[in-house]
Amino acid sequence: MGENNLEKKLTINDIAQMSGVAKSTVSRYLNGGSVKDATAQKIKKIIEENNYEPNLFARLNAKESRIIGLTVPGFNSVTTPRLVEVIVAYLKKNDYTPLIMHTENDIEEEIRCIERLKNMNVDGIMVLATGSTKEYEEAVKKLKIPILFLGQRFPGENSVINDDYNAGYAVGNYIGQRKFKEIYMLWVPEDDPAVGGERRHGVIDGLMSCEKKPKEVIETTFFYENAIENVQKFVDHMKTPAAVVCATDRIAFGVYKVMSEKGIRIPEEVSVVGFGDYEAGELLQPPLTTVKFDWKNWGEISAESMIQMILGKPVSPLQVNPYEIIERKSVKEN
Structure with missing residues (x-):
């Protein structure tokens, strides 16, 4: 037989022999139990030098699995x-x-x-x-x-x-301070409490702080394809200059596609803003105004x-x- 090139995996028995301690001591150390400092340091050194990884299932059975x-x-x-x-x-x-x-x-x-x-x-x-x-x-x-x-x-x-709420409020206020004939929101359902709920209500409250309100809140999903479908519900009858506030950048990408196909110019005729700061948003023409979360x-x-x-x-x-x-x-x- 040819030589086996696979490196032998270290076991708890091997560590015990190399450390000069009992197998139970090594097991206790790995499971977070009490071990003398000098012994713990010796075991730790051997583990680090040999890149030992405890078996996942053994760890799951331990008192402290890490x-x-x-x-x-x-x-x-x-x-x-x-x-x-x-x-x-x-x-x-x-x-x-x-x-x-x-x-x-x-x-x-x-x-x-x-x-x-x-x-x-x-x-x-x-x-x-x-x-x-x-x-x-x-x-x-x-x-x-x-x-x-x-x-x-x-x-x-x-x-x-x-x-989400304050980010939405800031965007609502940002759009509300500008002169648009109509403002649309393209949004996910409220069964998502964060984006569908808090972020949505933040945008509406931000608009109201400028004595504005959305012409319509059109429900969509988080998916790009659904956004494209749902933009069709208002694109042909909206009065420009208009604004479309989108629950996420991905939804905003759907708005960009429809506007491009219809020959509607961003931002001259329709302004668009999203949330998420997806990298692709910076590559769009024009680059997408968005909200960044850290x-x-x-x-x-x-x-x-x-x-x-x-x-x-x-x-x-x-x-x-x-x-x-x-x-x-x-x-x-x-």
């Missing part, structure tokens, strides 16, 4: 992969392993995933939430495990959210809060990620 569950509704938006990347990097830097579950934008599946993670003995759970129901709230109360909700306020639980800050605050909760340390029950209006060329000046 595994954190993370549920995500989907990866088809620009923002979710950005946020998850920051969270994963921060957890790994702090010696935690993320275990990600996909909930398919389904609140019932979200509940099932959270319960599965609890049964797998993770140390804590982070939830990119889609909303809440009474059933959901009852299920969370029974968990008895640190849980942190991201993007949505969740009754009685710690949350890290974007400043994704790196959001991810790091969330991951650090989760770790502090696992350690039994207090964290603020509601933390708010700031926003900034990125003014480009898609909104007409007075």
Whole structure:
């Protein structure tokens, strides 16, 4: 037989022999148990020198797994992969392993995933939430495990959210100060409490602060294709100069496509603004005016809060990620 080029994976027995201690001592160290400082340093040195990674399932059976569950509704938006990347990097830097579950934008599946993670003995759970129901709230109360909700306020639980209402208000005020014959909102349903609810109401209140109101709020989804369909509901009868405020940049991209096909000029005839600061928005002609949320800050605050909760340390029950209006060329000046 030829020589096997695969490097032999280190086991707990190997570490015990190399450290000159019992296997049970190594196991106790890996599971966060009490070990003398000198012994702990010796074991740690051998682990680091040999890049040893404990078996995932063994860790899940340990008293302290150092595994954190993370549920995500989907990866088809620009923002979710950005946020998850920051969270994963921060957890790994702090010696935690993320275990990600996909909930398919389904609140019932979200509940099932959270319960599965609890049964797998993770140390804590982070939830990119889609909303809440009474059933959901009852299920969370029974968990008895640190849980942190991201993007949505969740009754009685710690949350890290974007400043959706104030960001919406700022955009409403920004558009309201300009002279438009009609203002349209292209928005997602209110069953999304953050974007569909708080952000929507912020825009409307911001417009009202300038004694303006939307001509129409047209309901759409987060998907580009649906935005294109729903722009058709008003594009042929709108009076220009008009403004279209979009719940996300992706929805704004649909507006751009329809306006281009109809020969309607942005911003001379129609002004467009979005939320999210997607990279593609800067490449549009004209570049899209949008709202930027600090994704790196959001991810790091969330991951650090989760770790502090696992350690039994207090964290603020509601933390708010700031926003900034990125003014480009898609909104007409007075």
